[in-house]
Amino acid sequence: MNFDPTPEQQAFLESVRALVRERIAPHALRWDEEGKWPAEVLPDLARAGLFGIYAPREHGGRGLDTVSYALAIEELSSELPALAIALSVNNSLVANPIARFGTVEQKQRFLTPVASGKLLGAFALTEAEAGSDATRLSGRARLEDSGYVLNAEKVMVTNGGPAGLFLVVVATEPEKLGRGLTAFLVPADAPGVTRGARDQLMGLRSSDVRTVTFDNVRLGPEHRLGEEGRGLSVTIEALNAGRVGVGAQAVGIGRGALDRAVRHAGRRRQFGQTLGQIGPVQQMLAAAHTEIEAARMAVLHAAQCRDRGESFSADASRAKLSASQAAVLAASTAVQVFGGWGYLTATGVERFHRDAKVTELYEGTSEMQRIVLAGSLTRG
Amino acid sequence: MDFRLTDDQREVQDVTRRLARTEFLPQAPRWDQEQDAYPAEAVAKLAELGYLGMSVPEEYGGLGYDAVSYVVVIEELAYASAALAILVAVHNTVGAWPIVRFGSEAQKKALLPRLAAGEVGCFSLSEPDAGSDVASLTATARREGDHYVLNGSKNWVTNGAHASIFNVFAKTDSAAGGHGITGFVVEAGTSGLDLGKHEDKMGLRSSDTVSLSLSDLRVPASARLGEEGMGMKIALAALDAGRIGVAAQAVGVAQAALDQAVAYARVRRAFGKLLSDHGPVQTMLAEMERRIVGARLLMYRAAWLRDQGRPFTEAAALAKLYATESATYVTHRAIQVHGGYGYVKEYPVERLYRDARVFEIYEGTSEIQRLVIAREMLKRAETIEAPAREAVASADNVGKRLV
Numbered sequence: 001m002n003f004d005p006t007p008e009q010q011a012f013l014e015s016v017r018a019l020v021r022e023r024i025a026p027h028a029l030r031w032d033e034e035g036k037w038p039a040e041v042l043p044d045l046a047r048a049g050l051f052g053i054y055a056p057r058e059h060g061g062r063g064l065d066t067v068s069y070a071l072a073i074e075e076l077s078s079e080l081p082a083l084a085i086a087l088s089v090n091n092s093l094v095a096n097p098i099a100r101f102g103t104v105e106q107k108q109r110f111l112t113p114v115a116s117g118k119l120l121g122a123f124a125l126t127e128a129e130a131g132s133d134a135t136r137l138s139g140r141a142r143l144e145d146s147g148y149v150l151n152a153e154k155v156m157v158t159n160g161g162p163a164g165l166f167l168v169v170v171a172t173e174p175e176k177l178g179r180g181l182t183a184f185l186v187p188a189d190a191p192g193v194t195r196g197a198r199d200q201l202m203g204l205r206s207s208d209v210r211t212v213t214f215d216n217v218r219l220g221p222e223h224r225l226g227e228e229g230r231g232l233s234v235t236i237e238a239l240n241a242g243r244v245g246v247g248a249q250a251v252g253i254g255r256g257a258l259d260r261a262v263r264h265a266g267r268r269r270q271f272g273q274t275l276g277q278i279g280p281v282q283q284m285l286a287a288a289h290t291e292i293e294a295a296r297m298a299v300l301h302a303a304q305c306r307d308r309g310e311s312f313s314a315d316a317s318r319a320k321l322s323a324s325q326a327a328v329l330a331a332s333t334a335v336q337v338f339g340g341w342g343y344l345t346a347t348g349v350e351r352f353h354r355d356a357k358v359t360e361l362y363e364g365t366s367e368m369q370r371i372v373l374a375g376s377l378t379r380g
Numbered sequence: 381m382d383f384r385l386t387d388d389q390r391e392v393q394d395v396t397r398r399l400a401r402t403e404f405l406p407q408a409p410r411w412d413q414e415q416d417a418y419p420a421e422a423v424a425k426l427a428e429l430g431y432l433g434m435s436v437p438e439e440y441g442g443l444g445y446d447a448v449s450y451v452v453v454i455e456e457l458a459y460a461s462a463a464l465a466i467l468v469a470v471h472n473t474v475g476a477w478p479i480v481r482f483g484s485e486a487q488k489k490a491l492l493p494r495l496a497a498g499e500v501g502c503f504s505l506s507e508p509d510a511g512s513d514v515a516s517l518t519a520t521a522r523r524e525g526d527h528y529v530l531n532g533s534k535n536w537v538t539n540g541a542h543a544s545i546f547n548v549f550a551k552t553d554s555a556a557g558g559h560g561i562t563g564f565v566v567e568a569g570t571s572g573l574d575l576g577k578h579e580d581k582m583g584l585r586s587s588d589t590v591s592l593s594l595s596d597l598r599v600p601a602s603a604r605l606g607e608e609g610m611g612m613k614i615a616l617a618a619l620d621a622g623r624i625g626v627a628a629q630a631v632g633v634a635q636a637a638l639d640q641a642v643a644y645a646r647v648r649r650a651f652g653k654l655l656s657d658h659g660p661v662q663t664m665l666a667e668m669e670r671r672i673v674g675a676r677l678l679m680y681r682a683a684w685l686r687d688q689g690r691p692f693t694e695a696a697a698l699a700k701l702y703a704t705e706s707a708t709y710v711t712h713r714a715i716q717v718h719g720g721y722g723y724v725k726e727y728p729v730e731r732l733y734r735d736a737r738v739f740e741i742y743e744g745t746s747e748i749q750r751l752v753i754a755r756e757m758l759k760r761a762e763t764i765e766a767p768a769r770e771a772v773a774s775a776d777n778v779g780k781r782l783v
């Protein structure tokens with residue numbers, strides 16, 4: 001038993017912390033307000049290995065573990081949650097399934113640039129009429145001559161604009177539902193790939209999220225990731241790791257919001273005392289912090305399960321479920337502690353309140369996580 | 381980073397689980413329902429196996445368990461019987477441990493082997509009008525030559541009716557507030573140490589809770605625990621450790637309630653399908669489970685920090701707060717899953733619900749835990765220099781963006 005990071009994990013965390021402090025924190029509020037995709041900082045993040053934290057070194061990754069990934073995502077998220085999800089998607093939803101299911105050639109051609117930050121990855125699963133129920137996709141790929149022709153309209157694709165590679169899941173045998181899905185690696189410059197306008201979001205405004213359409217995109221068989229019919233396995237592999245990342249992101253949101261609230265509570269005086277000396281304020285700060293700490297434990301636990309090669313689907317769901325609810329509570333609490341000032345964009349806490357909400361929605365709503373978790377209890 | 385138990389700790393868990401579920405669990409309903417039941421045989425069995433010496437070093441006849449092994453044991457005992465678990469927890473953390481940590485060599489040699497062998501210890505700090513506010517206690521200890529003379533009223537003494545050894549706190553200097561409190565080790569049966577009423581409680585019914593009156597209770601100066609004025613420090617240190625034990629108790633009870641709810645949901649049918657296939661029931665089970673896992677990890681972390689000799693006050697408060705609130709939540713939902721059957725004594729969940737209710741109260745209420753946590757948060761915030769990016773929310777500089 002050891003609750004401390006290993007020296008390697010600690011050193012990595014400190015390098016990320018320094019990067020966040022110097023290159024991200026000074027700009028985060030403005031980037032959010034302007035909805036600016038933080039392109040200028042991406043080369044620094046690439047040099048730090050943040051695009052492939054647990055991807056193998058021989059394929060451009062940093063070769064660390066899932067715990068390191070969770071620590072890094074939390075750290076990024078405590079200042080700019082939008083950047084945390086951009087990287088989490090790249091690491092877990094794109095690099096990760098290629099590392100797991102890709103051929104040697106696919107790893108060389110796609111994983112190396114994605115994991116090293118040369119090519120940004122995006123994951124295209126959700127459709128207008130297929131969200132949580134991902135087995136009934138209307139996107140199709142059909143085999144023709146020596147390749148596939150892909151047609152799909154994918155919505156809410158995180159990293160959709162700047163992405164250089166899409167991992168797209170569509171039906172190859174629709175009547176087989178979940179067993180008829182197949183995953184493809186689609187370069188963004190393939191003919192027939194069109195990106196819609198950027199979606200306007202409640203939070204994570206620096207995120208680039210949009211609809212991407214695939215119109216008769218012709219792909220050689222070397223673009224198929226995994227076997228035909230294994231698209232659901234690819235999706236589950238991606239989302240299990242992704243949920244650890246969203247959990248870490250949510251912990252970072254909660255911590256970022258609470259750190260600001262606690263500092264404010266220590267300085268702001270009312271009725272002749274600081275807010276931090278006022279009982280009800282203390283109670284709400286501590287209540288939110290407690291939820292965040294419990295959630296961080298759940299996230300790091302899930303990360304460890306993954307690192308040991310154990311089945312960690314329920315652990316990942318639990319981590320995301322706990323952390324996303326904790327983030328919403330903590331961010332709301334932070335605004336409350338700031339009072340009216342918290343409602344002003346300039347004080348830099350309301351953005352966490354807006355950002356937190358989506359952690360209960362994407363990569364599986366809280367309702368879906370509860371189904372997974374309950375299933376692990378009542379089956380078997 | 382590795383949150384798993386070591387092989388030794390796992391072994392302790394396996395052995396204790398087997399013991400608790402085969403020998404104690406079947407008796408828990410009887411202990412709960414019989415008036416003034418006391419699990420004497422279970423205590424004897426636990427003493428024989430060494431569990432009453434978990435916090436006593438081996439050189440004094442104990443097992444010398446680390447804190448993680450200790451919480452593992454308390455969780456497993458609480459799974460079977462929360463009343464039995466609190467008896468063992470109080471005995472070890474606030475009974476024996478203060479003597480281990482603050483006792484003189486003579487006190488350790490005289491008392492610890494007895495406690496490890498099965499004489500029960502207890503802790504007497506609270507008074508009718510002084511609970512969380514320790515500094516305001518009014519019991520007095522007056523020095524008279526080689527003795528102290530104690531007077532006052534004490535409340536909520538868990539294990540009081542069966543204890544041999546009492547750790548009693550009183551003021552040696554009434555003007556010094558918290559710094560005037562001193563601890564004493566008092567033997568049961570000493571003249572002037574009178575047991576008062578046996579509380580009739582909502583839960584933990586086979587755990588005895590008594591009031592004490594101290595009437596010119598004379599104890600030798602050698603019975604003083606630590607120095608004069610150290611009492612509050614001793615008491616608070618004992619309670620830090622005690623809080624991890626309460627967290628463990630809460631986790632054990634919550635796990636028992638969840639297991640009952642899952643078992644019920646897997647056999648009971650409604651509207652043509654099992655409860656476990658109904659979405660709203662799944663929602664409850666998932667929310668119960670995630671809280672228990674989070675609580676257990678926070679509990680392990682607090683215990684592990686203690687084993688590392690590192691500060692663990694905040695970690696213990698976090699663990700106790702989260703675990704006890706989780707136990708409240710989980711036992712409530714366990715009844716909800718059972719419907720009307722949850723409300724009758726034939727099913728164990730109503731007992732678990734009653735037992736769990738006190739966890740948010742004793743050894744520091746949830747409000748006190750949040751106070752402890754908030755103070756630590758504010759202290760940490762002072763040490764972090766506010767980054768330049770922040771536009772401070774005050775009338776004179778709001779809107780001045782510093783980036």
